[in-house]
Structures are given as structure tokens and as C-alpha cells.
Amino acid sequence: MIVGPGPHISGAEPIPKIMWSVVIALVPALVFSIANFGWYALVVTLVAAISSVATEWAVQKFRNVPVTIGDGSAAITGVLLAFTLPPNIPLYIPVIGSVFAIGIAKQAFGGLGMNIWNPALAGRAFLSAAYSGSIFMPKWPMLAKIFSGDIRSIDAITAATPCAVLKYAPLTIFDHYRLWDLFVGRIPGCIGETSAAALLIGAVFLMIRKIINWRLPFAYVLTVMILVVAFPVRAADGTLMAFWQQSFWADPLFVFERSLAHALSGGLVIGAFFMATDMVTSPLTKKGQVVFGIGCGILVAIIRLYGGYPEGVCYSILIMNTLVWAIDRLTMPGFFGEHAHA
Amino acid sequence: MKTFKKGGVHPPDMKERTRDIPIADFPAPESVSIPMAQHFGSPAICIVGAGDKVLKGQLIGKADGRMSANVHSSVSGKVLRIEEKFTPQGKPCKTVVIENDRENRWAEGVPCTRDWQKMSPEEIVAAVTDAGVVGMGGAAFPAGVKLTPPHDKPVDTAILNGVECEPYLTIDHRLMVERAGEVIGGLSIIVKAVGAKRAVVGIESNKPEAYESMCKAAGGKIEIEMLDVKYPQGAEKQLINALTGREVPPGKLPFDVGVVVHNVGTAWAIFNAVTKCMPLIERPLTVSGDAIERPANLIVPIGTPVGSVIEHCGLDPKVKKILSGGPMMGVAIADSAIPVVKGTSGILALKKIPRDISGPCIRCGRCIQVCPLGGIASEMARAIEAGALVDYEHLHVFDCMECGACSFVCPAGRNLVQYVRQAKEEAAYRRELHRKQQKKP
Numbered sequence: 001m002i003v004g005p006g007p008h009i010s011g012a013e014p015i016p017k018i019m020w021s022v023v024i025a026l027v028p029a030l031v032f033s034i035a036n037f038g039w040y041a042l043v044v045t046l047v048a049a050i051s052s053v054a055t056e057w058a059v060q061k062f063r064n065v066p067v068t069i070g071d072g073s074a075a076i077t078g079v080l081l082a083f084t085l086p087p088n089i090p091l092y093i094p095v096i097g098s099v100f101a102i103g104i105a106k107q108a109f110g111g112l113g114m115n116i117w118n119p120a121l122a123g124r125a126f127l128s129a130a131y132s133g134s135i136f137m138p139k140w141p142m143l144a145k146i147f148s149g150d151i152r153s154i155d156a157i158t159a160a161t162p163c164a165v166l167k168y169a170p171l172t173i174f175d176h177y178r179l180w181d182l183f184v185g186r187i188p189g190c191i192g193e194t195s196a197a198a199l200l201i202g203a204v205f206l207m208i209r210k211i212i213n214w215r216l217p218f219a220y221v222l223t224v225m226i227l228v229v230a231f232p233v234r235a236a237d238g239t240l241m242a243f244w245q246q247s248f249w250a251d252p253l254f255v256f257e258r259s260l261a262h263a264l265s266g267g268l269v270i271g272a273f274f275m276a277t278d279m280v281t282s283p284l285t286k287k288g289q290v291v292f293g294i295g296c297g298i299l300v301a302i303i304r305l306y307g308g309y310p311e312g313v314c315y316s317i318l319i320m321n322t323l324v325w326a327i328d329r330l331t332m333p334g335f336f337g338e339h340a341h342a
Numbered sequence: 343m344k345t346f347k348k349g350g351v352h353p354p355d356m357k358e359r360t361r362d363i364p365i366a367d368f369p370a371p372e373s374v375s376i377p378m379a380q381h382f383g384s385p386a387i388c389i390v391g392a393g394d395k396v397l398k399g400q401l402i403g404k405a406d407g408r409m410s411a412n413v414h415s416s417v418s419g420k421v422l423r424i425e426e427k428f429t430p431q432g433k434p435c436k437t438v439v440i441e442n443d444r445e446n447r448w449a450e451g452v453p454c455t456r457d458w459q460k461m462s463p464e465e466i467v468a469a470v471t472d473a474g475v476v477g478m479g480g481a482a483f484p485a486g487v488k489l490t491p492p493h494d495k496p497v498d499t500a501i502l503n504g505v506e507c508e509p510y511l512t513i514d515h516r517l518m519v520e521r522a523g524e525v526i527g528g529l530s531i532i533v534k535a536v537g538a539k540r541a542v543v544g545i546e547s548n549k550p551e552a553y554e555s556m557c558k559a560a561g562g563k564i565e566i567e568m569l570d571v572k573y574p575q576g577a578e579k580q581l582i583n584a585l586t587g588r589e590v591p592p593g594k595l596p597f598d599v600g601v602v603v604h605n606v607g608t609a610w611a612i613f614n615a616v617t618k619c620m621p622l623i624e625r626p627l628t629v630s631g632d633a634i635e636r637p638a639n640l641i642v643p644i645g646t647p648v649g650s651v652i653e654h655c656g657l658d659p660k661v662k663k664i665l666s667g668g669p670m671m672g673v674a675i676a677d678s679a680i681p682v683v684k685g686t687s688g689i690l691a692l693k694k695i696p697r698d699i700s701g702p703c704i705r706c707g708r709c710i711q712v713c714p715l716g717g718i719a720s721e722m723a724r725a726i727e728a729g730a731l732v733d734y735e736h737l738h739v740f741d742c743m744e745c746g747a748c749s750f751v752c753p754a755g756r757n758l759v760q761y762v763r764q765a766k767e768e769a770a771y772r773r774e775l776h777r778k779q780q781k782k783p
Contacts, residue, residue, distance in 0.1 A: 002663050002695065005760040007670040007746035009509065010696035011353055015704060015753045071701075113702035113754075284707035284720065333716040335738050336348060336579065337591035 015112075018211055019072030025202030026079055026274070032198040033191050035146040037087035041191045045082040047091050051098035052078030059107040073112050077101050080120035083192020083270060084314065085127070086134065087151045088141050093131050097123040117321045118281045121314050128314075136309070138164075140188035161189050162265035163310040166258075170233050173261050182264035193267040203273035216282065216289040217272035223297025224268060225259040231305050233258075268300065271313035281321045288324075288331035295320045295327075343547060345570035346580040349714040351747045353573055353670065355548055356509040359637045360630050365516050367641050368654065370417050370442050374645025375427060376402065379435035380683040381482040383409035388436050394421045399452035399621050402438055405471070411484045411684075412474035414621035415440055416643035418447040429683065437681075440645070454619040458531050463489075466535045466616055473615030474622045474684075478607030479503060479576065480667055482685035485608055489535040495597040500538040501585055502529050504545040504552060504606045505569065507576040508668025510630040511688040514606045516639045517626060518545070518552035521610060522559035528609030529564060531616050536602050543606075544585050546571045573670060574745040578603045580714050592715075592741040607687070625682055631690035633661035642682045648689055649678030658693055665690040670746045701754035709748035709758055715741060719748035723761035726768070739769045 033041040056074040060067045069075075081097050101123030109115040128135050139158035141151050149155050165176050181187050185195025192199075206212045232240040233248075241248050249255065262268070267275075276282060276296055283289050296316040303312025379385035386403030396402060396415045403413030419441045427437040458466065471486030491497045502525070506514040518525055533541050542565045545553045556566045569575060569584055579590045581603060588599040596603055604612070607626055614620035623644050630637040635656030642651055648666065665672035666686050682689075709719040715738070722737050739762065748758040 001661075001674075001676055003674045003676045004663075004698070005757055005763075006665075006672060006674070007749050007759065008663055008665060008672065008674065008692060008695060009353055009669045010750055010755070011351060012708075012751050012753050012755065014699075014755065015701055018706075018753055068701075111702060113704045279704050279706040282705075284705055284710055284718075286707075286711075332718060333348075333710065333713075335592055335717070335741070336583075336715040337589035337594070339589075 015073075016071045019076055021209055021211055022076050022206065022274070023072060023079060025206045026076075026083070026192065028198040028201045029083065029192045029195055029270070030079075032185055032195040033083075033087075036143060036186060036194060037141075037191060038143055038147075038149055038151045040151050041087050044085065044087070044089060044091065044094055044191060045079055048082035048085075048094040048098050049075050049078030051095045052081070052102050055099045055102040056107065059103050060111070063107070065111070068112065071112070074102055074106075077106070077119045077123070080192070080270075080274060081123045084120065084124040084190050084267060086137065086140060087191050088156075089134055093127060093134060096130070097127045100126045113280050115280060116324070117318055118275055118278050121275055121318050124314050125318060142186075142188040146186075157188075159188050161310065162187055162261065163189075163304065166262060166265060167304060167310040168234075169236075170258065171236055173258065177261075179257060179260060179264070182261055190267060193270045196264045196269040199269045199273060203269075206273075212273065212277040213286060213289060215286055216277050216293040219290045219293030220272040220276055220297050220300075221263050221268060223294045224300050225263050227298060227301035228262040228305065229255050229259045231301060233305070262304070266304075266311040267313040271317055272296075275313070276317050276320075281324065283324050283327045283331065285328070285331045285333060288327045291327050291331060292320050292324065295323065343568055343570045344584050345572050346575060346583040346714060348583075348716055349712045349747060350572040350574070350580075351712045351750050352571070353509050353750065355571065356630070357512050357515070357548065359510070360512040360628050360639055361515060361549075361551075363512075363516070363637065363639050365513070365520055365626060365639045365641060368643070368646065368651060370444075370643045371646050371650050373419075373422065373439060373441045374415075374417055374643060375437045375439045375647070375679075375681045376413060376415065376645040377427065377429055377435050377437045377681065377683060378403045378413055379429055379433065380413065380644070380685060381411040381476040381484055383407075383411070383484060385435050386410060386413045388424060388438060390421050390424075390438060392421055392423050395419070396421060396440060397447050397449040399623055400449040401621075405474070405484075408487060409484060411476050411482075411486075412472060412621070414449075414474055414623050414644075416623035416645050417442040418445055419443040428677075428680065452619050452621065456617050456619065458527075458534070458616045461616065463535045463537065466531055469616045469619070470535075470612055473611075473620065475608065475611045475615050476622065476684050477605055478611060478625070478684070478687065479605035480671070480685050480687050482683075485604070485612060488602055488604065489532065491536055491597050491602065496600060497536040497538050497597065497602045498600045499540045499542065499586060499602075500529065500533050500536060501581060501601060501603045502532075502541070502543040502606055502609055503576055503578075503581055503603055504543050504549070504556065505576040505581060506549070507546065507571075507573045508670055508672070508688070510690055511628045511668050512630075513626045513628045513639050513687065515549045515552045517606055517610055518549070519555045522555045524613045525606050525609050526556065526559045526561070526564060527617070528604075528606075528611070528613035530561075531612055532602070532604060532609065538602070541565065542567055542585050544569050544575075544581050546575060574714060574743075574747065577714065577743055577745060579743075592738060622684055625684060625686055627682070627686055628688045629655045629690075630688065631665075631692045633658040633691035633693040642686075644683060645681045647679050647681055648675065648686075651682065651689055652678065652691060657691055660693045661691045662695050663690075663692045665692065670750065671744065696755065699755040700757060703756060704754060706753060708751040708753070712747040712751050714745065714747060715743065717742055717748075719758040719762060722765045723756055723758050726761050726764050737765070739765045742766070
């Protein structure tokens with residue numbers, strides 16, 4: 001007879017089921033990525049995923065702890081890391097990024113559940129410093145025709161990313177890209193970030209399964225949308241135009257469309273729905289998650305409009321990860337009966 | 343439909359196996375082992391010795407002080423021996439082993455006939471205390487103590503717990519369907535004893551037959567309220583919150599918000615104690631689980647070995663766990679010679695149990711969302727794992743009622759209830775240390 005502590009029944013979803021569900025949720029984005037950037041995008045993703053899993057295996061063997069590569073968390077990190085890289089990246093770069101992401105940003109902290117920073121984003125931040133030339137480019141490639149050709153060949157189209165246009169010439173955004181292109185994802189950008197539509201399919205799946213909470217991504221995206229039009233924007237002649245100025249509201253619909261363009265550009269959708277929502281590195285309570293989302297949104301707006309980079313999602317999340325302990329302390333639920341009068 | 347506001351989980355209720363099986367009497371075995379500690383508080387003092395002849399319903403253990411309960415013999419026969427045995431919780435206590443002479447001879451004055459309406463509240467409480475009635479929901483709190491609220495904390499609402507939120511258990515449901523008159527009688531007696539102005543029975547919506555039966559038996563003033571199904575609605579504080587909206591502060595009792603809560607089984611026992619002088623010598627319970635071949639709702643004499651009850655109902659040899667109580671808060675027992683005691687609300691035999699994995703905390707926060715008290719199980723568990731439980735007051739370690747909702751939802755399969763128990767031990771130790779340090783000049 002087995003004698004152990006209760007409860008003796010469980011309604012929990014085991015960790016591997018959660019993690020592999022997230023991997024499945026990323027498949028639509030991967031499929032679109034192959035359409036937009038060719039088979040090479042799939043190669044990069046698989047290389048990153050395999051390197052992540054292999055690194056975790058090696059480190060856990062070295063640490064002499066049980067090997068947990070079957071739980072899917074290393075695979076997610078690899079896939080997400082690949083999704084933040086340019087589609088023509090040389091293969092050794094995602095390998096090195098995975099080794100850093102899993103080996104340092106996750107395992108060196110103690111493994112699953114112990115890391116402070118999102119491992120995929122930590123890996124990307126490391127690569128941005130180590131291989132900045134390959135990651136920050138003036139022009140980004142895209143296939144001329146979907147599902148055909150090699151992204152690394154000269155047949156590929158190259159253009160400035162929507163984020164770059166929004167940073168340097170925000171009022172001309174719709175001369176380069178239509179809102180529909182931004183939504184569907186037929187634009188240049190990182191492997192997994194371009195298609196808001198494909199990512200949202202996966203995100204809705206995860207929300208239905210109750211793996212991610214809608215509050216964090218909505219707070220995040222909404223904050224960005226409000227602040228990128230609330231903060232002063234650079235007009236065509238270089239002057240800063242604040243929202244309280246007459247000329248700002250010359251075309252209110254355009255203001256809203258610009259806001260939407262920001263939401264659909266760059267890594268905001270993938271960051272808000274898949275990176276910021278990582279359970280280990282985000283706050284424990286729903287209230288805390290909203291605070292986290294708003295904080296990330298403020299940082300993205302500042303970096304995108306005034307910072308050194310056209311994209312700020314990666315750093316905004318990493319910075320907010322650092323503050324999660326404080327957010328948790330401040331947003332713990334009240335204890336039953338503490339405010340009641342006896 | 344009303345329910346309690348904070349937290350809660352929804353385990354599958356598994357009640358279809360026994361909800362329609364009428365209560366049957368379980369025949370007394372050839373010998374019973376009756377422990378002196380079947381209740382919350384001090385164990386009773388044994389007043390019989392080996393070789394004594396006892397009658398059914400005779401007092402064999404005297405209550406030791408106010409926070410204790412009388413213990414009576416459930417059979418007539420001879421005391422074989424007094425031994426040190428274990429309760430289902432694993433604590434040692436004196437146990438009286440009585441050989442059943444199968445003559446069913448009652449003790450003097452048992453059963454009798456009394457009209458509770460002619461009795462004063464003090465007489466009612468005395469009758470309940472003499473009969474050794476304790477809470478039948480599982481906590482086994484001496485019922486007489488609950489019926490005497492302190493003078494500065496009057497009771498305005500008497501609540502009856504017909505919720506039975508644990509999966510598999512249907513005995514309270516059957517009591518309400520078949521013996522609604524006695525249950526309502528017990529509630530009326532409780533109301534008279536505590537001087538309550540309002541009486542409410544809470545029943546979960548998965549028991550419509552019980553709801554109908556109780557509505558028919560209830561007289562005008564008694565309210566029968568149907569509640570949404572949610573675990574642990576049967577916990578006192580949660581039931582009070584669901585029915586009255588009041589929140590019992592941490593460390594305080596229902597008396598502090600003017601409420602008294604009793605299980606329907608306790609009301610039934612109180613009715614028998616007051617109107618028939620019947621001591622608590624038998625226990626209604628459910629025998630169920632996927633490893634029981636003929637599940638049943640039975641009334642079992644106190645002291646019957648759990649093993650004989652299970653044998654009567656047929657045990658699948660693939661059984662893995664035998665539980666005393668429900669699957670969420672019940673205790674897994676190692677020895678089937680353990681007797682049925684006053685707090686045994688169910689006997690379950692399970693052959694499918696969750697895998698024993700305990701992974702790292704992934705900080706998903708589900709335990710915090712489902713905790714009915716707003717506790718932080720994940721922090722407590724992590725603090726214990728790190729060996730650093732410094733901030734135990736802030737974490738409300740002592741207020742955890744160990745309902746198991748947190749463990750139920752943990753994706754890593756961490757046994758959070760066990761961590762909290764460890765945290766309570768360690769926090770108590772530290773508190774003692776602090777107290778000693780402060781005493782030193």
C-alpha cells in the first residue's frame with residue numbers, strides 16, 4: 001500500500017504538456033516564415049532548437065543532475081531564439097546563441113524555474129553584442145515570391161524594416177508598407193516576428209488552453225499603441241510634433257493607423273504573446289502581470305522613438321524581468337479576512 | 343448561484359458511483375478497537391480495564407477537560423485488552439479492544455425518548471457533550487464546545503454544511519435524502535442551543551435530490567440555499583463566505599463573525615443524542631473509489647477495522663492507496679486494521695493515482711490563483727527548499743488549512759501541502775526560539 005501525503009488526485013497539466021503546447025503554437029509562424037523567407041528559415045530554427053537541447057543535455061550531465069530535455073523548455077528557447085534572428089544569419093550564430101541562452105541564462109542559474117531573464121531574449125541580447133553586424137543591418141531580405149528561392153541569393157528583395165521606417169520617417173510608413181502587409185507578415189524582419197496573423201493564431205490557442213493570460217500581452221500592446229502616438233513624433237521637416245499640437249490631429253485616422261502600425265511592426269506581437277508571458281520570468285499574479293506589461297510597453301515606446309535601436313522589445317522585456325521580484329512583492333493577493341471587521 | 347469569492351478548484355466529483363445507493367447498516371464485527379483520541383483536543387481518559395464487561399453505549403472514556411470528548415462502546419461484550427495503537431493520522435493513543443458478544447445489550451437509559459423543545463439550551467449542550475458528539479465532517483471538533491459561544495461573541499446565524507465538496511463522498515447527500523427530518527431536527531436543536539436568529543443549509547448544485555428533500559423537511563424559518571459546485575466550499579470559512587459574505591479573519595473562529603457551522607452528519611448525531619440519549623457509537627460513511635467493487639453508503643460501528651468494511655465491499659487487488667476521508671484531504675493508511683473512528687467520513691480505495699513527480703517551481707502562479715485563502719504556496723515551498731523560512735508571519739504559514747487546492751493544480755507535481763506542513767513545523771520552531779530569546783535578559 002502506498003502511503004503518501006494528500007491530495008491523492010491531481011487536475012494539473014504537467015510541465016511537458018504546457019511547453020510542447022507552446023511549441024505547437026509557434027508552428028503557424030514557422031510555416032509563414034518558410035513562405036516569406038524560404039526553407040533556410042526552417043534550417044535556422046531546427047539548428048537553434050537542436051543546439052539548445054544539446055546544450056541542456058551537456059550541462060545537466062556536467063552538473064550531474066537529472067536530464068530534463070524531454071520537457072520541451074529547451075526546445076522552446078531554441079525556436080524563440082531563432083525567431084528573433086535575421087533570416088540570412090550564418091548557422092554558427094544561432095548555435096552560439098543557444099549555448100549562451102541555455103548554458104548561461106538558464107542552467108547557470110539553476111535550471112528550469114530559477115532563471116531571472118528570459119533565456120531566448122538573453123541569447124539574442126548576447127548575439128546583438130557579439131555579432132552586431134549580422135544582426136543590425138540597414139536593409140533586410142525577403143523572398144520575392146513566397147515559398148520560392150533562397151533568401152541568401154541575390155534574387156531576394158532587401159528593404160528597410162517597418163521599425164526602421166517608423167523610427168526615422170514615421171509619417172511615411174504607409175508609403176512603404178500597407179497595414180495589411182504588416183498584419184499578414186509579408187515584410188522583411190526577423191524569422192518569426194513578421195506575421196502578426198500567424199502568431200496570433202498560436203496565441204489564441206494558448207489563451208484558450210489557459211497557458212497564457214490575455215492581460216499581460218494586451219496591457220503591453222495597448223501601452224505601446226497609446227504611447228507611440230502620445231509621445232512627440234518627428235515630422236517630415238525634422239521638427240518634433242507633440243500630440244497637443246494642432247497639426248498632429250490633421251488626420252485622426254492616420255494617427256490611429258500609425259499606432260496600429262507600431263503594434264504590428266517588429267517583435268512586439270511575438271514579444272508580448274510569447275516572450276513576456278514566459279511563466280518563469282514574469283510575475284506570479286494577474287495584477288503583477290498587467291504592471292509588467294505596462295512597464296514593458298513604456299520601455300518599448302521610449303526605445304523605439306528615442307533610443308539607439310529601431311526595435312526595443314528585447315531589452316524592454318529583459319529590463320522588466322529584472323524587476324519581477326519587486327512587482328511580485330507589491331502585488332501579492334490580500335489574505336482572506338484581513339480587511340474584514342470581526 | 344452563490345459561492346465563495348477567492349480561489350477554488352473543480353476536481354471531477356466522482357459521485358455517480360454511490361449517490362443513489364441507500365444507506366445500509368454495517369453489521370458489527372467480532373471485535374472493535376476504540377481509540378481514546380478520535381477528536382480534536384485532549385484524548386479521553388480510559389475508565390475501563392481488561393476483563394471488564396461493557397454494554398452497548400456505555401461510557402468507556404471520560405472527556406479530559408473542556409476540549410475533549412466522551413468515548414462510548416459501540417458493542418456489548420468484554421474488554422479484551424487496552425493497547426497503544428495508532429490513529430489514522432499516525433499518532434499513538436490508548437485503544438480499548440472489546441470482544442463483541444453479539445447480544446446487543448444496551449447501557450442503562452439508552453435509548454430514551456426526550457422532547458428537545460422542552461429542554462433548555464444548557465440541558466441540550468449537556469446531552470450533546472455527554473453523548474460524545476464531535477464534528478462529523480472530518481475535523482472531529484467537540485460539538486458541545488461549538489454549541490456554547492462565548493458571551494461576548496453572540497451567534498446570529500447557524501449554518502449546516504450539506505456541501506460535501508470532496509469527490510467520491512456521498513454520505514451527507516444520502517443523509518439529507520433519507521433522513522432529512524432528523525437533520526433538520528438537529529439544526530433546530532442547534533438553533534435553540536446557540537440562540538441563532540437565522541438558520542441556513544448550504545447544498546451544492548450537484549445534489550438536487552438532497553436539496554428537494556431538505557426543502558420538504560424544512561419548516562418555514564430554515565433556509566435551504568443551493569450553491570455552485572467548487573472545492574473547498576465545505577471548508578468552514580469558505581461556506582460562511584458563500585452563504586453570508588462574511589470573512590473570518592486569520593487566526594479567528596466563526597464565532598468572531600457571529601456564525602456557527604456544523605456538518606449535516608453532526609446535526610444528525612446531535613438529534614439522536616438529544617432526543618434519544620444516543621451516544622456517538624456509529625458513523626455514516628461512503629465506501630468508494632475505483633478499486634472498490636461494490637461501493638456503498640454505510641453506517642459503521644465505531645471501532646470496526648477499516649479492513650473488514652473494505653472486504654465487505656470487495657477490493658480490487660490492483661489497489662494502490664487506501665484513504666480515510668476524501669481524496670483531497672484524506673489520509674492514506676498503511677494498516678487496514680486501523681479502526682473506523684468518529685472522524686472517518688469515507689473509506690476510498692484507489693488504483694489509479696497521479697505519478698509521483700516533483701519538479702521545479704516554474705512560477706506559473708496557479709497555486710496562488712486557486713488558494714481559497716490567498717496564500718502563497720509557491721513561496722513557502724521555495725523557502726523550505728532553500729532552507730530559508732525567515733518570513734513565516736508574512737507568508738501566513740499557520741493559517742493554511744491544507745485543503746490541497748494548490749497541489750491539485752501544480753504543473754510540476756510539487757506536493758505543496760507537504761511543504762506547508764514542513765513550513766509550519768519550522769516556523770513553530772523558530773517562533774519558540776524567538777520567544778525564548780526574548781525571555782532572556
